[in-house]
Amino acid sequence: MTGSTIKLSSGYEMPQVGFGLWKVDNKICADTVYNAIKAGYRLLDGACDYGNEKECGEGVARALKEGLVKREELFIVSKLWPTFNDPEQVEPVVKRQLSDWGIDYFDLYLIHFPGALKFVDPSVRYPPGWHHDGKSQIVKSKTTIQDTWRAVEALVDAGLAKSIGISNFQAQLIYDMLRYARIPPATLQIEHHPYLVQQELLNLAKEEGIAVTAYSSFGPASFLEFGFKHAEALVPLLKDDLITGIAKKHGKEPSQVLLRWATQRGLAVIPKTSRPEILAQNLDVNSFDLDQEDIDKISAKDSGIRFNQPSNYFDTQKMWIFG
Ligand SMILES: NC(=O)c1ccc[n+]([C@@H]2O[C@H](COP(=O)([O-])OP(=O)(O)OC[C@H]3O[C@@H](n4cnc5c(N)ncnc54)[C@H](OP(=O)(O)O)[C@@H]3O)[C@@H](O)[C@H]2O)c1
Secondary structure (H helix, E strand, O other), X not given: OOOOEEEOOOOOEEEOEOEEOOOOOHHHXXXXXXXXXXXXXXXXXXXXXXXXXXXXXXXXXXXXXXXOOOHHHOEEXXXXXXXXXXXXXXXXXXXXXXXXXXXXXEEEEEEOOOOOEOOOOOOOOOOOOOOOOOOOOOOEOOOOHHHHHHHHHHHHHXXXXXXXXXXXXXXXXXXXXXXXXXXXXXXXXXXXXXXXXXXXXHHXXXXXXXXXXXXXXXXXXXXXXXXXHHHHOOOOHHHOHHHHHHHHHHOOOHHHHHHHHHHOOOOEEOOOOOOHHHHHHHHOOOOOOOOHHHHHHHHOOOOOOOOOOHHHHOOOOOOOOOO
């Protein structure tokens, strides 16, 4: 594997910089994945909910066919959507996701969000989204995280996932699951940027040997397209005086400073871009070091502002996962 890696509690190495696949349009997704692999990305971060796993698989297949990489050099991540949290739904949906990708195992498979929702049959709608009726109804399932985790652990036994982990979990739930997990979560994927540092959650993960992957590293940038007022009201991190000043000092882009701020503190990052010309730039983030004083100044921007929570996305029935 090329580039820096993080050793997981499962024993596998995870690339520290990967490529995020949320909101990569289906029309350009296969080419984007192919170009990302060509640019040197080895970790691809997908999910059922992104609705583009087939196209991701097409990009991977082309890269494999052309001999750019071997399957074992890639680290493919996917996630379990909450409507599939009922234990009996886990393996069938994972098999479908694997088939979409055209592979026979995931390197890492995550529970996408805590809070099981009532099953929606893929023949009715896939990906199912948050609402049971596809419009406004939130219908919960009685399944606990413990039940879901048992089924996710069974994926490792069945050879369908090499490592397993969680996403969007907070400390209380993690403390609880560490009491019963036969296989502890190898990674925790969370929203993480200078406006949402979550230092205590990072402390807990470190103490428990759980690797943390930061998502939405550019903060509000990813959420402007949803018309979030609190994203529009903030100074864009990529134009922030502190970040641009540090970037100038190192002859780097503000985006690279934001990613390096995370990787230098031991986190993995998974930036997304639909622009081929940005791919190499977002991957080249470990070739310089920030001064500790600058790292501290960036961390001090923490304001506890979260963008990616289901209650921000719809006006109908809500879920308050981070309440
Ligand atoms: N587990 C979860 O619940 C969860 C939630 C959110 C995200 N994620 C994962 O994390 C990945 C990354 O997060 P994200 O997609 O929210 O956003 P992000 O990586 O923070 O990117 C946000 C926006 O910044 C732009 N951008 C990218 N590189 C740039 C650069 N060098 N300079 C200026 N602008 C740049 C991109 O637009 P362009 O495409 O136009 O370049 C993108 O739309 C996702 O794709 C997904 O895989 C997971």
